[in-house]
Amino acid sequence: MDYVQLAVPFFILALLLELAYGFYIKKNTYRFNDTISSIFMGSLRSTSKFIGIGIGGYVFYLAETQFALWRMDENSLFTWIFAFIAYDFFYYWFHRISHERQIFWASHVAHHQSEDYNLSTALRQTGTGFLISWVFYIPLFLIGVPSYVYVSVATLNLVYQFWVHTEHIPKLGWYELFFITPSNHRVHHARNEAYIDKNYGGVFIIWDRFFGTFKEEDEDKPCIYGLRSPIRTFNPIWANFHIYVKMIRDFVAADSLKEKLYVPFSKTGWSPSNLNVKPVNTDKDDFERFDPKSSKTIGFYGVIQLIILVLLGLSLETSTLGYAKNALIIFMIGYTMFCVSRWFDNKPVLKFEIIRLILLPCVFIYFLPLSLELTYLTIGYTLLNAVILYPIYQSSLKTINA
Ligand SMILES: [Zn+2]
Ligand SMILES: [Zn+2]
Known part of the structure; x- marks a missing residue:
């Protein structure tokens, strides 16, 4: 179970x-x-x-x-x-x-x-x-x-x-x-x-x-959380793939076959010798959390998308649409998460959002056989996204200029 x-x-x-x-x-x-x-x-x-x-x-x-x-x-x-x-x-x-x-x-x-x-x-x-x-x-x-x-x-x-x-x-x-x-x-x-x-x-x-891998928490050494090499983004796709991408880069960069073959089995943090990557000292207390300021409107937008995407994800549990169509829905979920993370990262996102507004009705109404209720729901969701896009964009400009 x-x-x-x-x-x-x-x-x-x-x-x-x-x-x-x-x-x-x-x-x-x-x-x-x-x-x-x-x-x-x-x-x-x-x-x-x-x-x-x-x-x-x-x-x-x-x-x-x-x-x-x-x-x-x-x-x-x-x-x-x-x-x-x-x-x-x-x-x-x-x-x-x-x-x-x-x-x-x-x-x-x-x-x-x-x-x-x-x-x-x-x-x-x-x-x-x-x-x-x-x-x-x-x-x-x-x-x-x-x-x-x-x-x-x-x-x-x-x-x-x-x-x-x-x-x-x-x-x-x-x-x-x-x-x-x-x-x-x-x-x-x-x-x-x-x-x-x-x-x-x-x-x-x-x-x-x-x-021999036990370590007790020391009251005099408060834990600082996160990676030794922080990714400094809220993008969930990059979060899942950045080390795979690093491995491909290392494989290409390594100048001997021995080092190329060693890439997947290497110790975490290892890089080919010709890249001269210095180990990071994480004991320096100058660590700052990645926390770009974003407006309350963006926070609210993130929560709404979160609720909708989680519900959509849960609905897949009982989905009878089959592999390809499930994959299409998961692509849209991932793409929407990517857009939300760009708002949180304070990175340009408008063109990605416009592509999303075009993709939404195409994917959900044209490619998937939805019931009439779900078609109306998709149209409503797309319209809602279109209407709130401008105020979110405005609020992001204010944060960046603040
Ligand atoms: Zn854990
Ligand atoms: Zn772990």
Whole structure:
């Protein structure tokens, strides 16, 4: 059973509660631009499965039906406890390699770009994880974990990780010894030199303690969140692909075949020797969060688009339109997110918005067989976007000139 979908309403509720609590104690940890960007990426992740190539599922099926040593009884409590703990063990190694090697970091980096730390950071998940992460879980099938149990424990593990993304919960005494907590996961998200590449567990911190990657949060060294090389944009597409692009550039730039072949397997942050890239010192306290000022109108526009896109994304769960048409809708979702992020980035966006206004009726009315109600809805949505475009543009000019 996929527990992530079941948990979504609780995620939203918890997020609103954390926001309200932050205002109440006068320590708000949310920003409009960063939060919307994180939720965009969470919904992109859930849409990516509709265009995912499903290799993982096929390999799991083969491992389970052809190569498993035996099959565990899915009605036994032992199977569930064993699978829950074993999954976290493989998750630890997958997560560790995701930080240490460039090809895996390219996908996982998306979870670490936020320069804030709150429950919306938890929703910020990679959209390209389906490409390779499944490799690490093949052993679970070989040792007989049934696929139903696997999906259940994998999603429970992810749901557990949600609540640890908060600055409001302090250290938790003895619980810190065994489990992933807000305190030790804050360290995992920090860019301070002492905190880099630490605390990889999903539910249990025992693997980190055992394999030497544990680091306790130091009260005298407050966590500074984000990447060592910040992307300085809220563009969710670039957020998902920038390391892949870097790898292609490195491959082209490297002047020996040995270095070219090394690119995907290199340590994170490595670049070909002829590029002379200097390592970044993240302990300098001159770090400034990426926070271009944008107007309230743009913030409001972002929230409206967020609600519409999330609803559209959720409607795909029950879509019977088929692969190509789902892909077309996901393209429009991604393109709209791109436009919203340009407003937040304070970058020229007018021509992209005009293209979107032309694409909207073309895609939704001409290419997709919509019911009459949905056709009216699309026309209404397009008109609304057209009407608010000018005031948003005006408000962006004021912000830039201010
Ligand atoms: Zn990580
Ligand atoms: Zn995290």
